[in-house]
Every structure is written in C-alpha cells, then in structure tokens.
Amino acid sequence: MTTFLLLCAGLIALVAGAECLVRGAAKIASSWGISSLVIGLTVVAFGTSAPELAVSVASSAAGQADIALGNVVGSNNFNVLFILGLSALIVPLTVDQRLVRLDVPLMIAASIAVYLMGLDGLVSRAEGGCLFVGLLSYTLWCLKVARQESAAIVEEYREAFEGEEEVSDSVHKRNLWLDVGFVLVGLLLLVLGADWLVDGATRLARQMKISELVIGLTIVAGGTSLPELATSLVAAVRGERDIAVGNVVGSNLFNLLGVLGLSALISPTGVPVAEQAVRFDIPVMIAVSIACLPIFASGHRIARWEGALFVGYQIAYIATLVMLDTKSPALAIFSQQMWWFVLPLTAVTLLVMSWRTFVKR
Numbered sequence: 001m002t003t004f005l006l007l008c009a010g011l012i013a014l015v016a017g018a019e020c021l022v023r024g025a026a027k028i029a030s031s032w033g034i035s036s037l038v039i040g041l042t043v044v045a046f047g048t049s050a051p052e053l054a055v056s057v058a059s060s061a062a063g064q065a066d067i068a069l070g071n072v073v074g075s076n077n078f079n080v081l082f083i084l085g086l087s088a089l090i091v092p093l094t095v096d097q098r099l100v101r102l103d104v105p106l107m108i109a110a111s112i113a114v115y116l117m118g119l120d121g122l123v124s125r126a127e128g129g130c131l132f133v134g135l136l137s138y139t140l141w142c143l144k145v146a147r148q149e150s151a152a153i154v155e156e157y158r159e160a161f162e163g164e165e166e167v168s169d170s171v172h173k174r175n176l177w178l179d180v181g182f183v184l185v186g187l188l189l190l191v192l193g194a195d196w197l198v199d200g201a202t203r204l205a206r207q208m209k210i211s212e213l214v215i216g217l218t219i220v221a222g223g224t225s226l227p228e229l230a231t232s233l234v235a236a237v238r239g240e241r242d243i244a245v246g247n248v249v250g251s252n253l254f255n256l257l258g259v260l261g262l263s264a265l266i267s268p269t270g271v272p273v274a275e276q277a278v279r280f281d282i283p284v285m286i287a288v289s290i291a292c293l294p295i296f297a298s299g300h301r302i303a304r305w306e307g308a309l310f311v312g313y314q315i316a317y318i319a320t321l322v323m324l325d326t327k328s329p330a331l332a333i334f335s336q337q338m339w340w341f342v343l344p345l346t347a348v349t350l351l352v353m354s355w356r357t358f359v360k361r
Contacts, residue, residue, distance in 0.1 A: 003200050003204050006200030007200035017190035021044060021048075021186030021187060021190065022186070022243060024181070025183055026243065027182070037098060038146050041142060044243055044250070045246065045249070046251075049259065051191060051195075052225075052259050057259075060266045060271070061266055069260065069272075069274075073285050076255055076288075076289075077285055077288055080292065080310065083248055085307040086229070087233055088236075088310070089311065090233065090236055092304055093241045093245055093302040094241050100293065103246075104289070104292050110256040112286055118282060122272055123260065123271040124270040128263065128270065134261070135254065135258040190231070193226070231244075235247065276324070280324070288313075294350040320334065
C-alpha cells in the first residue's frame with residue numbers, strides 16, 4: 001500500500017508541478033516581454049535540473065565524486081533522446097533559430113570540452129572552475145538578451161497605447177508575484193514528485209525481484225530527469241513548445257557547466273572519469289548533441305519520426321549498458337548491427353537532411 005501511495009503521489013505531484021511551472025514561466029515571459037525560449041533555457045531548465053545538482057554535489061561532498069559524471073552524462077542522454085523524442089512524438093516541436101545558431105553549438109562545445117578534460121581520467125578542480133565560469137557567462141548573456149527583449153517590447157507597448165490609461169503598477173506587481181509563486185510551487189512539487197516516484201518504483205522493482213543493476217540504470221538514472229520530462233511534456237501539450245525544447249537544451253548546458261563544474265570544485269580530488277565513460281558514454285553524449293543540429297535545422301522543427309528515432313536510440317543505449325555490465329554474449333551481435341547498419345543509415349539520413357536544408361536556403 002505504501003509503494004502504491006508513493007507512486008500515485010509522485011505522479012500527481014509531477015503533473016501538478018509541471019503545470020504550475022509552465023503556466024507561471026509562460027506568464028512571466030509574457031508580462032515582462034521576454035521570449036518563452038529564454039525562460040525555458042534559464043529559469044525552467046535550471047529549476048528542473050535541481051535534482052541532478054543535489055545528487056552530484058551531495059556525492060562529491062560525501063567523497064563519491066565518480067557518481068557526479070555518470071549522473072550528468074546519463075541525464076543529458078536521457079534528456080535529448082527520451083524527453084525530446086517523446087515530446088515530439090506527442091506534438092511535433094518547433095525550434096527557434098537561436099538554438100541552432102548558439103545554444104546547441106554551445107552544448108556540443110561543452111560536451112567535447114568535458115571529453116577532453118576526462119582523457120586523463122580526472123576533471124580537476126581547476127577544470128571544474130572553468131566549467132562553472134562558463135555557466136555564469138552563459139547566464140549573464142541570457143539575462144542581457146532578456147533585458148533587451150523586454151526593453152523592446154515595453155517601447156512598442158508605450159507607442160501603441162500612448163495617452164491611454166493602462167493597468168496600474170500595483171496590479172502588475174501583484175500578478176508578477178503570483179506567477180513567481182506558481183514557478184516556485186511547481187519546482188517544489190517536481191522535486192518532491194520525482195523523489196516519491198523513484199522511491200516507490202524502486203520498492204516495487206525490488207518486490208518483483210528485479211536486479212539492482214536494472215533499477216540503477218533505469219529508475220534511478222531517469223529519476224533525476226523526471227522534472228524535465230514532466231515539464232517538457234506538459235509544455236508541448238499546452239503549446240509552449242519553446243519551453244519544451246529550451247528546457248532540454250538549457251538543462252544539458254546546466255548539467256555540464258554547473259552540476260559537473262560545481263561537483264569538481266567541491267571535491268578535494270576533482271571528479272574521476274571512468275575508462276568506459278571516455279570510450280563509450282561521453283562519445284554517445286557528443287554524438288547525440290551533434291545529431292540535434294541537422295534535426296533542429298531541417299525546417300526548424302522536430303517531426304514525429306525524428307522523435308521516434310530519438311526514443312529508439314535511448315532504448316538501444318540502455319540495452320547496451322545492461323549488456324556491457326552483464327558481459328552478455330549478445331553484445332557482439334548487437335554492436336555489429338548498430339555499427340554496420342543503424343548508425344550509418346542514421347548518419348546518411350542526417351547528412352541528406354542537412355544538405356537539403358542548405359540547398360533550400
């Protein structure tokens with residue numbers, strides 16, 4: 001009964017929290033003249049990444065800094081492949097040009113930087129400091145863009161309603177505080193809901209005699225990304241598609257620059273990087289980030305079939321992790337199929353899409 005109640009309470013809190021967060025963030029963006037994309041890349045993305053930050057920083061403080069890297073890499077792959085893929089399957093998503101020109105290239109650059117830092121088996125405190133400075137610079141730049149957008153909208157508004165009596169500042173401030181309250185309540189419910197759902201699902205899995213490995217690779221790994229999942233799905237359904245896509249890209253940037261950077265700064269020895277992470281997990285993260293460019297640039301939308309492709313790769317990624325850990329004999333056959341058929345076919349498809357987009361422009 002306790003397990004069932006935890007699962008139900010977690011699901012309800014996630015849905016309610018996502019609804020509050022998306023509604024509050026969208027109204028703040030509207031009232032301040034800031035684009036939904038900027039809100040999604042900053043307020044929503046940083047807020048939904050709170051579980052990853054809490055897990056990684058707590059692990060570093062407890063002397064288990066190696067968990068931080070796995071949490072960041074696993075969450076980033078889950079964010080793009082599963083969350084973005086599932087959202088596009090439900091509602092095809094539109095992509096702002098700014099993501100293609102700036103934010104996705106930054107995500108690719110940050111992923112490659114983490115790979116280069118980890119080649120020696122360690123993300124040092126100095127390297128963590130560089131990552132965190134990168135996050136501060138990115139946030140300040142987003143705030144600058146937000147102020148410019150807000151100033152432009154306010155000027156247009158004044159010109160359009162010059163000489164007319166508008167809503168008083170007191171009403172505007174009251175509505176703003178209400179929207180901020182929606183955002184804070186939404187974030188709180190998302191964190192609580194994710195914690196309850198992971199706890200309930202873990203108990204249920206153990207009662208069903210499911211191995212600790214499968215629990216760790218699925219429930220716990222995806223658990224810290226549940227706020228992003230709930231928020232992007234609700235945003236997509238409500239038509240706030242800039243928030244849905246911006247949430248994923250912003251969360252990935254926050255994970256790489258903020259979560260990993262702060263974890264390395266807090267840990268006395270930095271964050272160790274396992275050999276498997278350098279050989280497999282981080283290259284997958286880089287490949288996933290690079291794949292976003294042609295998909296986002298082709299018509300500036302993510303179609304349903306592209307969402308299905310992302311979800312399929314997430315399933316293949318989890319299956320590969322399980323076979324690697326269990327040393328399954330099926331891994332060799334599975335890897336051959338992926339390397340010689342699936343990946344080349346996907347690469348050719350993305351190249352053709354990129355070429356068609358280039359020729360069309």
